[in-house]
Amino acid sequence: MLARMQLVAVTLDCPDPPALAAFYQQATGLEPHPESDADFAGLNGEHGLLIGFQRVEGHRAPSWPGQSVPQQLHICFKVDESLDEAEARLLGLGAGRPDHQPHGDRARVLTDPAGHPFCIIPR
Template identity: 60%
Template sequence: MPAQRKLSATTLDRPDPPALAAFYQRATGLEPYPECDADFAGLNDGDGLLPGFQRVDDYRALHGPDRIVPRQFHLDFDFDFDFDVDDLDEAETRLLELRAGRPPYQPRPNRRRVLLDPAGHPLCPVAKG
């Protein structure tokens, strides 16, 4: 029988991991991972997946659609705020208030919004349904 595998963590590079963890904690409501320091911070999602943030001193963020730094991956979230996530305008406003950025290119604005976290990683609030 093949070994059972389960994704246990995703880790984003950042020059200041605690700051990016704080952004995602406010954006998602997830609890902070207890073993955090200046080099690594994370969040507990309750299902065993650890969103983590690690220090990379020479980190370079993605810059716009010209992709000076190539995108390696992006994150999609069904965000659960204190309001109805079906309202993408409100989800986008909330993330922008938390210092997310908004690139000009929006491929499917009625279904998802492409935003950038404070470190420049793409993240997308997605409409339910």
């Protein structure tokens, strides 16, 4: 019998955990973790999954799609609105939009304020 593991947290390195948590909270509607502070902030996700943000001094933003600073992590989110509407909303919250868009109309790649790439896909 295979041992079963349950994913309970994904943590992103960043220069400002509260600011990055606020971006993702506004983007997703997830609730802040009650023990968040200046060095580690979290959001309580669905099915008990915590999305964490930890302070790293000297953090260098990923250079996606290039690899001079590897992306380290790539998160995908399903969105209820159209990709155009979701993209506009997220850009308004501080996301970036790289020129390189490899998925055509199936998905959009954006970057969070700390430079981490993430995809939005229609539900």
